[in-house]
Amino acid sequence: MDTVNYSNLQAxxxxxxxxxxxxxxxxxxxxxxxxxxxxxxxxxxxxAADGTAxxxxxxxxxxxxxxxxxxxxxxxxxxxxxxSHTDPDDPDQTVHLPKIGTTALDSETDDHxxxxxxxxxxxxxxxxxxxxxxxxxxxxxxxxxxxTGEALKNADGNPVTASAEFVAEAADGSVELTFVFDAxxxxxxxxxxxxxxxxxxxxxxxxxxxxxxxxxVHIPEIGTTAIDAESGTHNAMADExxxxxDTVEYTNLISGKEYTISGV
Numbered sequence: 001m002d003t004v005n006y007s008n009l010q011a012x013x014x015x016x017x018x019x020x021x022x023x024x025x026x027x028x029x030x031x032x033x034x035x036x037x038x039x040x041x042x043x044x045x046x047x048a049a050d051g052t053a054x055x056x057x058x059x060x061x062x063x064x065x066x067x068x069x070x071x072x073x074x075x076x077x078x079x080x081x082x083x084s085h086t087d088p089d090d091p092d093q094t095v096h097l098p099k100i101g102t103t104a105l106d107s108e109t110d111d112h113x114x115x116x117x118x119x120x121x122x123x124x125x126x127x128x129x130x131x132x133x134x135x136x137x138x139x140x141x142x143x144x145x146x147x148t149g150e151a152l153k154n155a156d157g158n159p160v161t162a163s164a165e166f167v168a169e170a171a172d173g174s175v176e177l178t179f180v181f182d183a184x185x186x187x188x189x190x191x192x193x194x195x196x197x198x199x200x201x202x203x204x205x206x207x208x209x210x211x212x213x214x215x216x217v218h219i220p221e222i223g224t225t226a227i228d229a230e231s232g233t234h235n236a237m238a239d240e241x242x243x244x245x246d247t248v249e250y251t252n253l254i255s256g257k258e259y260t261i262s263g264v
Contacts (some may be wrong), residue, residue, distance in 0.1 A: 002040070002055045002071045002093070006083070007238055009046040015074045016043045019055040024068035032059050032157045066099035066129045096171075096207040099129040100139070103214045104193040107178075113254050114219045119181035124162070124193045126175050131151045131168040132192060136198055138165045146190040149210055154181065157249070188221035188251050222250045222264075 004017055021030040021038040029037035040055040055073065071093045072086040085094060106114030106119040126139050140163040143152040151159040162177040170205055179193070193215045197205040207213065228236035229243035236242050246263055253259065 002057070002073065004073055004075075005028070006046070006052075006053065006057060006075065007050045008049075009049055010047075011046055011048050012047045013077065014043060015082075016031050016055075017053055017055050017073055018076060019057065019071050021057055021059070021072045022070045022072055024070045024094065026187050030059070030064075030067075030069060034243050055107045059098060062095050067097050068130060069095045069097065071095075071116075088243075092138075096130050096132050098131050098197055100126055100195055100197050100205045100207045101206060101214070102126050102141075102195050104191075104206055104217050106217050110236065111254075111257075112213065112216055113220065113257070116185070116187040116219050117220070118184045118185045120181055120186075120219075122179040123178065124177040124195070124215075125171075126177060126195050128168075128197065129172045129173065131171050132263075133168055133171055133172075135199060136165060136167050137204075138163060139175055139177065139195060140198070141179065141195045143179055143181070144192045144194055144210065145186075146192050146210060146216065152181065152186075152191055173232050175221070181204065182217060186219045188219065190252060192216045211264055218252045218254055220250055220252045222248055222261075223256060224248045 002019055009015060014056060019040045032038045038057055038059045039070050040057040042053055044053045061178065070088050070090070071236065073114045074081050075083040085093065096227055102124050104122050104124040105111060107123050108114060114122070122143070124141055126141070131137060143160040144150065145152050155161055160179055162179050164173050164175055164177055192210050193210070194208040195201050196204065207215070224246050226244050226246040227233055229245050230237065236244070248261055
């Protein structure tokens with residue numbers, strides 16, 4: 001919604017405002033799904049010499065995260081252009097579309113893998129781009145179980161969440177969220193952190209990809225089968241030397257990583 005202030009019009013005359021969305025970085029028009037520039041127009045009758053009129057732009061912004069848009073406007077009377085406002089550096093004409101990305105790690109391993117403990121701590125670093133400097137934002141995270149696609153619940157039945165409020169000291173930066181939860185029943189599962197960025201209570205960016213490995217922490221599970229080397233069964237002779245072979249089956253490890261397994 002672009003509110004255009006005008007002055008020195010002729011009261012009672014009808015005017016037209018035409019607007020075009022521009023990319024602040026490239027200086028080129030923003031194109032819609034139809035391959036045409038994103039524009040808006042409104043026709044109004046000036047009730048007084050000075051006043052305001054609003055131009056509305058409706059478009060698909062789902063692929064525009066991280067971009068900054070600037071509105072250019074022209075005022076017309078019939079086919080004549082009477083005034084224009086096309087300043088690419090005017091903050092009042094500018095709308096920022098933030099972008100966020102996250103990296104979730106187990107606090108003990110400092111990697112995307114952790115143990116099914118009663119108290120597991122994940123640290124999620126949320127990187128952001130293209131925020132308005134000096135503004136206050138709130139980032140909220142929720143953990144999901146990858147195998148089910150459903151939110152991970154606490155013992156009280158509420159989703160496992162974390163949030164932080166911060167002032168953007170620069171357009172790009174990062175903020176950390178910490179999740180503490182009971183993971184004792186999650187052996188063999190993977191948890192994924194979904195994040196949302198809000199300004200004035202309105203969501204302005206989201207990162208919720210269940211298949212994003214950067215957002216994922218794997219919780220391994222192991223099971224063992226021990227047999228006597230001579231009998232090939234779970235029965236062994238009370239000899240001076242007994243050899244037991246324990247086959248350890250593991251699931252949900254990270255490929256390419258090096259592990260150590262110990263038995264007693």
